[in-house]
Amino acid sequence: MSGTAGPGYDPYAFEPFAVTVDLAVFTVRGGALHVLLIRRGQEPYAGAWALPGGFVLPRESAETAARRELAEETGLPEQVVAALHLEQLRTYSEPDRDPRMRVVSVAFTALVPDLPEPAAEGGGDAAQARWLPLGQAPDLAFDHAEILADARIRIRSKLEYTCLATAFCPPEFTLGELLSVYETVWDTVLDRPNFRRKVLTTPGFVEPVPGAARLTGGRGKPAALYRAGPATALHPPLLRPEGPTR
């Protein structure tokens, strides 16, 4: 122990902690929810998969550190990282969660549209960064499996009462793409006309792209293009069929 803080506890004799950030970055690709993982290049857990993240620097907030780490460790374009929807999940502070030392980690959740495979930059902290589908996620380092599970629960729930699903879509998208985001994240099948009605009657959820642009080239009838509207909350919510837990 630090020799200072005994049972006669002095508030100034605080224990120094390391503070890190961890990121659960999700995307929807090919009908499956994917998470961005890196393969660790060093001990502990060298060779294991982990969430991207790292230490918070002396003059950074946790959110600033999260964006910096994401840019450093993954090949995500600068522009994408800066505009990313980033949200605090929670802070993980169990005393033995890192074998090296006392580390408290602020976890974040981020959603991005489907992107090309990230290229870890030459000397990055991570040997590799890859999108892996949640169904076949490997064992993760530290308590990252718990963080990832918590993040997944959170985003599944947030699709219900926020407009967050559009964060998984490119700037312009069809209602069919938005529908498949919901179906993928919730792992359900939704009724297409009902989904359409709900989205279109919620003010500010999506707005049509001017010029009556339509997306063709796919198999069926060309779909109208929309972009995300100004609304952030969904009232009333768009509840998933099974209820809130799953």
Added chain:
Amino acid sequence: MSGTAGPGYDPYAFEPFAVTVDLAVFTVRGGALHVLLIRRGQEPYAGAWALPGGFVLPRESAETAARRELAEETGLPEQVVAALHLEQLRTYSEPDRDPRMRVVSVAFTALVPDLPEPAAEGGGDAAQARWLPLGQAPDLAFDHAEILADARIRIRSKLEYTCLATAFCPPEFTLGELLSVYETVWDTVLDRPNFRRKVLTTPGFVEPVPGAARLTGGRGKPAALYRAGPATALHPPLLRPEGPTR
């Protein structure tokens, strides 16, 4: 490390941070939402009001620290603190939020039933601990005003889609008491029969106290007693009249 990252950044040369917890503890008393505040006995901000909280000890998780600090700094009975509904709000990590040093604080929200005025224990960190109504909350130390505002938004929102309101009530309560919790936290007036219908038709929200116990002594017709049921979520939610923001 791998000689890459920016200005010679070495992930092992981490900055030591102090880690603290801060608590926004709410109760409903006399038709007003109250928060538990302490008057600081030492610098910085000596004499100012602040949220209860303190440093996380070497072998504690943040949640353990939160319960310990609450017991130490306030007169809340041991039993109450142990059973408290405690929930992480978020972590505040702006570099200059504490003038002394780099402090990252994990904020928690807690709800308790109306209790007698807490008595700060003799040697506690705080000179005083008092319940103050949110309407007349004084200026707070550090960024505690921001934390308190965030906590208030959170609980107002959580009443909509969780059964959390019962945490403000004693073990046995009437539907009128539960109604006034909602009306106080949301600062609205709700229709009594409709509220009753909603609560009673939501499975597991409340369950009647066996023996047909009734509470009399008040002015009107005696009310049936209920206790909190096993449900935690409210589906469909109980939306407040004005919408989600306010």
Added chain:
DNA sequence: CCTGTTTATAGTCACAGTGACTATTAAAGG
């Protein structure tokens, strides 16, 4: 060129949940 497949879009109908409202019951207090 026709036909089947696929996806988008339009519309209908019944039902559940809710807001607004009225009525009745059971206590306390002058």
Added chain:
DNA sequence: CCTTTAATAGTCACTGTGACTATAAACAGG
């Protein structure tokens, strides 16, 4: 007693949703 207060019971119309049918516009393949 009669009034006041609060609890409880019930009604009615409207909104949003789930389930379902129908039509339109593209492509694929013979």
